[in-house]
Amino acid sequence: MTAVHRRRFARLAAAAGLLVTVLALLLAPASPASAHAVLNSSSPAASTVVPTAPAEVVLTFSETVRKVPDRIRVIAPDGSRADRGEPTFTGGVVNIPVDAAGGNGTYLVTYRVISADSHPVSGAFTYSVGAPSEPPVDTGDSGRANAVVGNAVKVAKYLGYAGLLLVVGPALVLALLWPRRLSRSGPARLAWVGLGLVALSTVAAILLQVPYTNGGGPFDITADGLSLVLGSTFGAAHLVRLGLLAAAAFLLRPLLTGPVGRTDLVILGVLAGAALLTWPLAGHPAASPAPAVSVVVDAVHLGGMAVWLGGLVMLAGFLLPRADERELGAILPIWSRWAALAVSALLLAGIVQALIEVATPAALVNTPYGQLVLVKIGLFALVIAVAAYSRQLVRTRVAASRPAPVRRAIWAELAITAIVLGVSASLVQTTPARSVSTDVATDSGYFNTTVNSSLYSLQIEMSPAKRGNNSVHFYAYTLDNQPLPVVEWRATVALPSAGIEAIQVPLLPLTDNHATGEISLPAAGDWELRVTARTTEIDQATVTATVPIR
Incomplete structure (x- = not known):
């Protein structure tokens, strides 16, 4: 197969992958614009005493919820299961059939459901028939959250962010700034590592979502649970991401070995933009009060991060050590303008995100989400100060003749932003401050x-x-x-x-x-x-x- 034929095949494969992605997005289940359901009411009401046993228990949530298999239970006074059959879900209303011939005493209702942003919500309450008694205990632990799973989800997200910048940085620099005389093998290996990390993170996120939602351990992955995840917006977004990665790989290979045409770069850019959208579509932004704005803003935020940090990795790891003074004199001013644009987009998108997700000044200070945002802002300000120093070196031409100072500044930027990525991985797993209004x-x-x-x-x-x-x-x-x-x-x-x-x-x-x-x-x-x-x-x-x- 000639080089021309290979490129045509790569374009067709990428276009097919993009078409599949568009179809998957169109067919994906819709997600309501809200987040973190709360139980508004129940029948029988919590802590009440009813004269006769009801035929069903009704839970009414503040938003549409989805089921977690075997995580809604009604426990009779003697400790046995009083629920009969599967509960039915109609929007935010859950009907649980129970044994109408149950005896007198106190019943325990425990629930674990999935809210609109794919996070589990759990709780429990009691009601009594005839007269109260000692409350029973649910040995199923439906409300328990596994700490190992929660931490593993954060690690998976961190690896995904790291992989994203490792693939975007080499692809961008090799396409537009790489000197022809330098070997592409090092950046190419880095890009493949990044692509592999994103793919690994995506698969891990799908698998971990099963125990994360059902409250089990890291290996409690069942066929029913996996089917539930894959049938959700969360699962659809991650499957789309895998399809886009596969499509992009066809065009990434020729780019990593040599210069490619404008058409290939445009298709790669479209694939990258579509892939960026899968992160917010699977998280808080898709369930915000303004989902369209939040999804786009979050994608811009993520893209700005990938361009800026990915470019810094390429500068520190490859260009500054290998390029000569003439090449650096041409490259660094261009990169400085790119970095300024990326950071500006990152900052503007971050401000819009904060206004939507935090909502009030009090929530910024008094909620875990708001506190993580403040930590991220502080670290970001520190990074900007270091970046301003390195940009000053570029403007004064010091970097081209003596690259050591700017290299140290760039490594400092990367070290701090590695912590920022960790904060971001925790942030996306934390209840948005708009859903937790403190005091x-x-x-x-x-x-x-x-x-x-x-x-x-x-x-x-x-x-x-x-x-x-x-x-x-x-x-x-x-x-x-x-x-x-x-x-x-x-x-x-x-x-x-x-x-x-x-x-x-x-x-x-x-x-x-x-x-x-x-x-x-x-x-x-x-x-x-x-x-x-x-x-x-x-x-x-x-x-x-x-x-x-x-």
Whole structure:
């Protein structure tokens, strides 16, 4: 096969891959524009006593949810399963058939569902038939989150980001800035490593999504669970990415061995742009209040990162050590302009992202998502300062004659941005601040805060933070942010301004460090929530939070 025929075949293969991608995007399941479902109501209502056993339990969530196999259960007072058959999902309403001939006593309902942005949401509550009894325990641990799986998901995302910049940088520099006299073998190997990392990360993300959603361990991957993931928007986006990578590989090979024509570069650019869209389509941006804007902005953010950091890797690893003074004098000013454009796009897209995902100044400071954004901003500012120094070297022509100073500056940029990528990998797995309004009961119906004692840090969540029935969750952590087992939980709420004395909150431990409860709050106002957690036979501490109820 001649070189001309090989290039024609590569173009046809890439075009076919792009066509398959477009079809997959058109046929992919639609995702509603919201995120992180909360349980709005239930029937029977939480903590209530009904005279006769119901024929079904109905859960109503704030948005459309999808099922996780065998993760919605109703436990009878004797510990047996009271649910019968599979629950049905209609938008945000879940109907669970139960045994209408069940005996009297307290029943436990546990649930784990998937919200619009592919993150699992879990909880539990009780209701009683006839009269309350000792609450049963769900031995299935449907609400348990596996720490190994959560960390593995972050590692997979980190590898994907790293692979993206390692393939974009060499491809861009080889296509437009590479001196003809220099060998392409080193950058080519780097690009193939990057492509392999992106492919590995994509496959790992698909496989890990199964235990991530069902609450299992890293090897709890079942055919049903995998089918559920592949049938979701998350799975479709990742399959599309794999198809685009395969299509791009056909055109990447000739580019890595020698110069290619403009048509090939245009097709590669289209494939790269389509691939960038698969990251936001599988995460928070696709479920934001403005999904079209968020998806495009996130893709621009990711593309700016890949161009900037990928170019820095090529400069530090190949061009500065190998190119001569004349070549560097021509290359570095062009690269400086590219970097300025990439950083500007990165900064502008980041600002838009923050405005959408954080929503309020209070959420920027008081939510885990907002705090990670602040860390990322601080690191980014440090990188920009180092980058400004290296750009100054380029403008004064020092870099072409003495490349060592700019090489050191570039390695410093890369070292800091490696940490930024780690923060980003954690950020995409963290609940957006718009869904967690700290210390404020928002219209979306959610309260979240973290309070500290001398023994532990306690994360408190309450929804819908309005008069009437509310769900509350407590998560205990050590002061260095590790899960802390709690032996006994106690909690009360009071509204002194209305003369309402302390009301006991009935609590159910779901995991070692997580307890949940249901409480009916009869009036609006600033309620005082007091929580006591006993961590050993003798160690305990009490924390207090003010919860605004509207």
